[in-house]
Amino acid sequence: MNNRFDGKVVLITGAGSGLGQATALQIAKEGAKLSLVDLNSASLEETKSKVMEVSPKAEVILITADVSDEKAVENYVNETVAKLGKIDSFFNNAGIEGKQNLTEDYGIDEFQKVVAINLNGVFYGMKYVLKVMKEQGFGSIVNTASVGGIRGVGNQSGYAASKHGVVGLTKNSGIEYGQYGISIKAIAPGAIMTPMVEGSLKQMDPDNWEEVGKQFVEPNPMKRFGKPEEVGYLVAFLLSDQANFINATVIPIDGGQSYKY
Ligand SMILES: NC(=O)c1ccc[n+]([C@@H]2O[C@H](COP(=O)([O-])OP(=O)(O)OC[C@H]3O[C@@H](n4cnc5c(N)ncnc54)[C@H](O)[C@@H]3O)[C@@H](O)[C@H]2O)c1
DSSP states (O other): OOOTTTTOOEEEEEEEEEEEHHHHHHHTTTTEEEEEESSOHHHHHHHHHHHHHHHHTOEEEEEEEOOOOOHHHHHHHHHHHHHOOOOOOEEEEOOOOOOOGGGGGGGHHHHHHHHHHIIIHHHHHHHHHHHHHHHHHHHHEEEEEOGGGOOOSSSOOHHHHHHHHHHHHHHHHHHGGGGGGGGEEEEEEEBSSSSSHHHHHHHHOSHHHHHHHHHHTSSSOOSSOBHHHHHHHHHHHHHHHHGGEEEEEEEESTTGGGGGO
């Protein structure tokens, strides 16, 4: 078994569910101390108990915070350093999809909310974590973008704007911080079966969402949804020292769908 995170401190936002939880489990198995952040404290407790099952000696702190609140972000970064001593790796992942609608019908409040969480939240996270990493002289960051951050998907004005913004932030900061030994990358997941995607399918057809899901993945070259643990394996690699030279770039994990004509 790999132990790429022995003695390392890994900070994860959106750790209560889906991709954040799957990544926490993978990284805990490899020896990390974890600082887990989410808006939902009950879901954080659930992730912690799953972590303790796979890694009974793991050191884990839980921080309930809203990533769209700059002060709360500054606090989760400070609390992580105060309690665990440093931040080796940061999975800057919390996000929401928002309601689906044509651009002309897309709600102004909805747009602002999605951007506040998905884009401002990622920027605040990088702003405070990079200060710590620059002083340390090492670190790795993975920001969660989306296929909706590299392609047009439709009906997702807020999501598309925010995720394209995450890709832009990743390229910009990766160029700035490579000289300090810090690598920054984004992932662009396609449809991965998490509570977010289940919610999205239910928006399309509440009574028949599983059937809608089957049709949804039909154009995918692999004809299936991705699994959260598949993203966990990728993020663990990208956050590890093995991936230090991968910087300022975006990596799709989507069964090949975003390259299909
Ligand atoms: N599942 C997919 O198919 C998919 C595809 C592309 C990108 N993504 C992105 O992956 C990330 C994780 O999504 P997921 O599928 O695991 O969703 P999820 O809903 O299962 O998990 C997201 C977590 O983020 C938390 N969260 C939401 N708003 C928050 C806030 N303001 N502050 C702190 N925490 C907050 C939620 O409580 C939840 O625990 C998101 O950024 C999402 O946009 C997901």
